[in-house]
Amino acid sequence: MNLKLAPDADSPVSAPSREEEYALIQRILRGEKELFHHLVRPYERRVYVMAFAILRNEADAQDAAQDALFKAFKHLAQFRSEARFSTWLIQVTLNEARMRLRKNHLEIMRPIDEVEQEDGSYTPRDFTDWREIPSEALERKQVREMLVKALASLTQKYREVFVLRDVQHLSTEEAADVLGISPGAVKTRLLRARLMLRDFLAPGLDGAWANPSTLPKGTKPWS
Amino acid sequence: MVLKCEDIWREISNYVDGDLDPQLKVAMDEHFAGCAKCRSVFDGTRNVVQIYGDEKAFKLPANFHPQLHRQLEARVQGTRAQGSAWILAVAAMILLAASVWVVTLHNRAAVPVHHTMSPETAERIKTLVVVAGDTKYFHLAGCPYIHGQQRTMFADEALRQGLIPCDKCLKDLAEQLTGIGPIRDNDVASKDPAMDAE
Numbered sequence: 001m002n003l004k005l006a007p008d009a010d011s012p013v014s015a016p017s018r019e020e021e022y023a024l025i026q027r028i029l030r031g032e033k034e035l036f037h038h039l040v041r042p043y044e045r046r047v048y049v050m051a052f053a054i055l056r057n058e059a060d061a062q063d064a065a066q067d068a069l070f071k072a073f074k075h076l077a078q079f080r081s082e083a084r085f086s087t088w089l090i091q092v093t094l095n096e097a098r099m100r101l102r103k104n105h106l107e108i109m110r111p112i113d114e115v116e117q118e119d120g121s122y123t124p125r126d127f128t129d130w131r132e133i134p135s136e137a138l139e140r141k142q143v144r145e146m147l148v149k150a151l152a153s154l155t156q157k158y159r160e161v162f163v164l165r166d167v168q169h170l171s172t173e174e175a176a177d178v179l180g181i182s183p184g185a186v187k188t189r190l191l192r193a194r195l196m197l198r199d200f201l202a203p204g205l206d207g208a209w210a211n212p213s214t215l216p217k218g219t220k221p222w223s
Numbered sequence: 224m225v226l227k228c229e230d231i232w233r234e235i236s237n238y239v240d241g242d243l244d245p246q247l248k249v250a251m252d253e254h255f256a257g258c259a260k261c262r263s264v265f266d267g268t269r270n271v272v273q274i275y276g277d278e279k280a281f282k283l284p285a286n287f288h289p290q291l292h293r294q295l296e297a298r299v300q301g302t303r304a305q306g307s308a309w310i311l312a313v314a315a316m317i318l319l320a321a322s323v324w325v326v327t328l329h330n331r332a333a334v335p336v337h338h339t340m341s342p343e344t345a346e347r348i349k350t351l352v353v354v355a356g357d358t359k360y361f362h363l364a365g366c367p368y369i370h371g372q373q374r375t376m377f378a379d380e381a382l383r384q385g386l387i388p389c390d391k392c393l394k395d396l397a398e399q400l401t402g403i404g405p406i407r408d409n410d411v412a413s414k415d416p417a418m419d420a421e
Binding site (some may be wrong): 033036037041044045048049052058061065066069070073120123124138139142147148151162166167169172187190193194198200201208220 | 229232233235236237239242256260263264267268269270272275277278279280281282284285287289290291292294295296298299386
């Protein structure tokens with residue numbers, strides 16, 4: 001197998017149209033297996049982020065991403081073209097990450113608010129004014145680590161919905177299909193996930209983090 | 224429509240997604256104009272969506288793509304190698320079966336098997352037995368009680384697995400080992416082991 005990499009392997013690759021993707025899949029299924037990497041290359045980042053969001057560990061996420069892509073390769077014939085290939089791939093990755101989580105018994109480390117009601121009611125705990133965030137702030141490792149920590153604070157069911165909707169940008173219906181829950185449940189969980197993340201982040205991210213020079217030396221905006 | 228803060232919080236996610244009834248949206252806009260708390264909740268929720276939706280929020284590990292590419296390539300090649308190995312294994316089994324068949328023919332023609340292979344191999348092949356169906360019995364070649372799906376294995380392996388020779392084969396073996404001639408049928412219960420298994 002001689003897979004050709006893009007000239008800059010870390011640069012984002014735009015996804016092909018659904019028709020192009022379908023044609024590519026048919027060619028792979030007919031034996032041109034070397035094309036598989038072209039098929040998944042645009043989604044590798046999303047696969048990794050999905051695995052990382054569930055497993056919360058870089059090494060595990062890398063392994064899970066690799067296994068998920070290999071499983072997608074082995075079971076490509078099972079892909080039904082009614083769904084987007086990217087959605088199917090994300091579902092394969094989610095299943096792989098969940099399986100690893102169960103295998104590693106990591107679920108015992110889940111936060112304790114798993115029994116919350118799903119009636120959609122949630123009272124924000126913090127009303128700090130949080131100014132708009134410049135995208136450049138995400139270049140800072142401290143900020144990214146804080147986002148990971150906040151995401152990890154959510155229970156798995158909220159984290160899964162939030163990642164599918166707001167990180168993977170799936171529609172409510174697609175997220176519902178992936179998770180096997182109703183669109184209403186997706187909306188309810190998403191509301192709570194967003195508000196919980198806001199509560200977690202807002203006290204520190206009230207704008208000061210965008211301009212760290214305003215903070216006393218040695219302090220972190222979220223500590 | 225007058226909304227309370229609790230109503231706003233319940234709908235704020237839909238508001239961020241633009242997934243609202245137009246009338247409700249107008250009512251929420253009016254509420255935001257006069258409620259700093261709800262405005263801050265809205266700003267924060269919108270920021271959460273915006274910040275996590277940014278590709279830069281999650282940094283990929285160094286060399287992620289090339290490493291993944293290499294590993295994936297190796298595994299796909301591994302699949303092919305496994306496929307080739309499977310074909311080789313089947314080919315080997317066919318060759319072995321053919322060899323046994325040839326040896327059997329040679330035996331029938333009274334040609335010593337050690338002419339075609341080493342004496343050790345020849346002796347080893349003589350210990351091949353047949354396991355038929357899902358029973359606890361194995362049979363010597365030619366046993367009339369061989370029924371159903373068949374597989375072969377060496378006798379010592381069959382014994383290790385807890386299998387035992389069927390009554391007829393046990394009788395034949397006893398005759399061969401003791402050299403005392405045929406044993407009468409009523410000395411060893413004669414019945415179809417397959418029936419016993421059922």
